[in-house]
Amino acid sequence: MASQKPVPRIVVSRLPVYLRALQHMAQEGKVVTSSQELAQRLGTTSAQIRKDLSYFGEFGRQGMGYEIGYLMQQLRRILHVDREWPVALVGAGDLGHALANYAGFPPEGFRIVAVFDNDPKKIGQTMAGLTIQDSAHLREVIARERLKVAIIAVPASGAQAVADELVAGGVRAILNYAPITLNVPEGVQVQYVDPVVHLQRMTFYLDDE
Amino acid sequence: MASQKPVPRIVVSRLPVYLRALQHMAQEGKVVTSSQELAQRLGTTSAQIRKDLSYFGEFGRQGMGYEIGYLMQQLRRILHVDREWPVALVGAGDLGHALANYAGFPPEGFRIVAVFDNDPKKIGQTMAGLTIQDSAHLREVIARERLKVAIIAVPASGAQAVADELVAGGVRAILNYAPITLNVPEGVQVQYVDPVVHLQRMTFYLDDE
DNA sequence: TGTTGTGAATGACTTCACAGCG
DNA sequence: CGCTGTGAAGTCATTCACAACA
Numbered sequence: 001m002a003s004q005k006p007v008p009r010i011v012v013s014r015l016p017v018y019l020r021a022l023q024h025m026a027q028e029g030k031v032v033t034s035s036q037e038l039a040q041r042l043g044t045t046s047a048q049i050r051k052d053l054s055y056f057g058e059f060g061r062q063g064m065g066y067e068i069g070y071l072m073q074q075l076r077r078i079l080h081v082d083r084e085w086p087v088a089l090v091g092a093g094d095l096g097h098a099l100a101n102y103a104g105f106p107p108e109g110f111r112i113v114a115v116f117d118n119d120p121k122k123i124g125q126t127m128a129g130l131t132i133q134d135s136a137h138l139r140e141v142i143a144r145e146r147l148k149v150a151i152i153a154v155p156a157s158g159a160q161a162v163a164d165e166l167v168a169g170g171v172r173a174i175l176n177y178a179p180i181t182l183n184v185p186e187g188v189q190v191q192y193v194d195p196v197v198h199l200q201r202m203t204f205y206l207d208d209e
Numbered sequence: 210m211a212s213q214k215p216v217p218r219i220v221v222s223r224l225p226v227y228l229r230a231l232q233h234m235a236q237e238g239k240v241v242t243s244s245q246e247l248a249q250r251l252g253t254t255s256a257q258i259r260k261d262l263s264y265f266g267e268f269g270r271q272g273m274g275y276e277i278g279y280l281m282q283q284l285r286r287i288l289h290v291d292r293e294w295p296v297a298l299v300g301a302g303d304l305g306h307a308l309a310n311y312a313g314f315p316p317e318g319f320r321i322v323a324v325f326d327n328d329p330k331k332i333g334q335t336m337a338g339l340t341i342q343d344s345a346h347l348r349e350v351i352a353r354e355r356l357k358v359a360i361i362a363v364p365a366s367g368a369q370a371v372a373d374e375l376v377a378g379g380v381r382a383i384l385n386y387a388p389i390t391l392n393v394p395e396g397v398q399v400q401y402v403d404p405v406v407h408l409q410r411m412t413f414y415l416d417d418e
Numbered sequence: 419t420g421t422t423g424t425g426a427a428t429g430a431c432t433t434c435a436c437a438g439c440g
Numbered sequence: 441c442g443c444t445g446t447g448a449a450g451t452c453a454t455t456c457a458c459a460a461c462a
Contacts, residue, residue, distance in 0.1 A: 008431070016409035020388060024365075034443065042390050046443090047433055054445055062439045062444045080412040087408075094307035099404065101303055104388055108405045148415055149408065156233075173411035175404060179229060179313055181251050189411035193402050195308065195384060196317045199296075199358065200225035202382035202398035203289040206357055217453070243421065255421090256455055263423055271422045271461045 007055045012079075014052055017042060019075040026068050034065035084109050088142055088171070090162050091153030092117035092125075092132050095177055099153060100128035110149070114141055118158070135162070142169030149173045156180040220261045221288075226251060227258065228284040235277050243274035293318050297351055297380070299371050300362030301326035301334075301341050304386055308362060309337035319358070323350055327367070344371070351378030358382045365389040372399075 021041050025033055035046035042049075053059055053071075056078050060066040076082040087105075089096055089112050100112055115127050118135040125132050133141060142150070142165075150171045152159050159178030166174060173189040176182055179197070182190050230250050234242055244255035251258075262268055262280075265287050269275040285291040296314075298305055298321045309321055324336050327344040334341050342350060351359070351374075359380045361368050368387030375383060382398040385391055388406070391399050 010431075012413045013410050015413070016403075016406040017390060019409070020403070020406065021390060024389065036443080041392075043392070045433075047435095048431095050443090050445060051432075058445065060444050063442045064440070065443065078413065079409045080415055081409055085408070085412060094303075094310055098303035098307045102404065104405055108409075110405065110408055149412070151404070172415055173408070175407050175411070180233065181226060181230060183250075183252070187414075189414050191407040191410055193404070193407065194225075194229070194313075195311065195360070195402070196313055196319065197225040197229065198384050198400040198402065199294070199319055199382070200228070200288045200290055200317075201222050202384070202400055203294060203358070204221045204224070204287065205396075205398050206289055206381055219453075245421080254455075256457095257453095259421090259423060260454075267423070269422050272420045273462065274421065 005055065011052045011055055014044075014048075015075055015079055018049065018052070019072060019079065022068050022072045022075070026072065031068055032065050033068055033071075035060070037065075081109050084111055085149050086111050086113040086145065086147055088112075088114045088116065088138075088145075088147045088150040088166070089153065090116045090135065090138065090150060090166070091177075092119070092122050092127055093153065096153040097127060099151060100130065112151075114145065114147070116141075118154075135165075138162070138165045139169040142166060142171055147171060149175075151175045151177070152182075153177045214264065216264045220264055223253075223257075223261055224284055224288055227261070228281060228288065231277050231281045231284070235281065239277055241274050242277055244269070246274075290318050293320055294358050295320050295322040295354065295356055297321075297323045297325065297347075297354075297356045297359040297375070298362065299325045299344065299347065299359060299375070300386075301328070301331050301336055302362065305362040306336060308360060309339065321360075323354065323356070325350075327363075344374075347371070347374045348378040351375060351380055356380060358384075360384045360386070361391075362386045 021038060035049040039046040039049055059071050059074050087110050089100055092115055100115060105112065115130045115132050116135045116138055117123060117132050122132050123134045148171060150166045152162055152174060154162055156178045159176065159180050160182060163174060163182045163184060167184055167188055175191050177193050179194045184190055230247060244258040248255040248258055268280050268283050296319050298309055301324055309324060314321065324339045324341050325344045325347050326332060326341050331341050332343045357380060359375045361371055361383060363371055365387045368385065368389050369391060372383060372391045372393060376393055376397055384400050386402050388403045393399055
C-alpha cells in the first residue's frame with residue numbers, strides 16, 4: 001500500500017533523476033530494470049529508490065523488478081510532466097540564447113513560448129523563432145497566456161524585479177540563473193542555477209595545497 | 210569553540226549562498242550584519258546560519274553580529290576560493306559559448322583557461338579569446354596544466370567519455386551540464402545542472418488542473 | 419540589551435532487514 | 441528464488457532555548 005505521509009522535498013528532487021535514467025535505459029532497448037540496477041547507475045542505494053517510489057504507489061513486481069515504460073509513465077504523471085508546459089524566458093543574452101535553442105526541452109514537454117528583454121536593441125528581434133518582447137509587458141503577457149513556469153536569465157541586478165513581475169502575472173515556478181536569492185511568496189517554487197555557487201560547493205573538497 | 214565534527218555536505222552546500230548574499234550586502238555598503246538579517250534575505254533561519262558557521266569557527270560577536278568583510282574572507286578561505294582556479298571547458302556549443310563569456314567567473318577567481326570540442330569545424334577557432342582545442346588532447350592538456358576543475362557542456366551522449374578523460378587527466382571537480390548522471394571515482398566531486406530536472410522538481414508542486 | 423555559539427530536543431531522512439508475493 | 445514494499449531502527453539535520461558576553 002502506498003504511504004499517505006507527506007512527500008519529503010528531497011524525495012521529489014530525486015524523481016526527475018530516476019526518470020532521466022529510465023529514459024536512457026529505454027533508449028538502450030532495455031524493458032525491465034530493478035532498484036538494484038538503477039541504484040548502481042545513479043550511485044545510490046536500491047532501498048532508497050524503493051522507499052522513494054513507495055510514497056506514490058506500487059510500481060514494481062516482486063521477483064521481477066520494474067517495467068521501464070510503465071515506471072516512466074508513472075513518474076511523468078507524478079511530476080506533472082505528462083503534458084506540455086509553456087514557459088516564459090526572460091533575458092535574451094548569451095545564456096537566454098542557449099536556453100531558447102536548447103533541444104532538450106521539447107521532448108520533455110517544456111516549450112518556450114515567449115522571450116523578454118529590456119534592451120531596446122534586442123526588442124523586436126527574433127530568437128529561436130520567437131520575437132523578443134519588451135520586459136515592460138512581462139506581467140500582462142504572462143497573465144494573458146496563463147504561464148505558470150518561467151526562466152530568469154538576466155543579470156543579478158534585475159532579477160528580483162523580474163521575479164516580482166512574473167509572480168504578479170501568475171507564475172508559480174521559476175528557474176533562476178541569476179546569481180541572487182529571490183524573495184518570493186509562499187508556494188512559488190524556485191530552483192537555482194549559479195555556476196559559481198556550484199563550483200564553490202566543490203572547491204571546498206579540493207586539497208588545500 | 211569550533212566543532213570538530215565532520216562537516217555535513219548540506220552545510221557546505223549552503224556556504225556559497227551565504228557568501229553571495231554577503232557580497233551583495235557589501236556592495237550595498239553594509240559593514241555589519243546578523244544571522245537574523247542574513248536569514249531573512251535568504252529565506253532560512255538564524256539558528257541554521259549560526260549552526261552552519263559553528264562547524265568552522267566563531268566569526269561573530271555577541272550582541273554585535275558579524276563584520277561582513279571578515280566573514281566573507283573566512284568563507285572564501287573555508288571554501289578554498291581565496292585563490293585562482295583555472296578551469297577547463299569542454300563543449301563549444303551555445304552553452305559553452307555562454308559559459309566562456311560569462312562575466313561572473315573572473316571576479317570569483319574561476320578562470321577558463323582551455324576550451325575543447327570534437328567538431329573539426331570548431332577546432333582552431335577562437336572563443337572568448339581562447340583557441341578551441343581538439344577533445345582528443347583533453348587528458349594531456351589537463352594533466353600538463355594541472356587543472357583540477359572542469360565544466361562539461363557537451364551532449365549527454367559524449368559526457369561520460371569526457372568525464373573519464375577529465376578524471377584520467379587529474380580533474381577532481383566537474384560541473385556537469387549534460388543531462389546524464391556521471392560515473393566517477395570516489396573523491397571526484399560532481400555538480401549537476403540540468404534545466405529539465407530543475408523544472409521537473411517544480412512542476413510536481415504545480416496544481417494538477 | 420542584543421546577538422552569538424551550542425548542547426539538548428525534536429524532527430527528517432536513510433538504512434536495515436524481512437515478510438510477502440510473483 | 442528474487443525482488444519489492446515497508447515497518448522499525450538508526451543516523452543525520454534542524455530547531456529550540458539559553459548561558460555567555462560585548
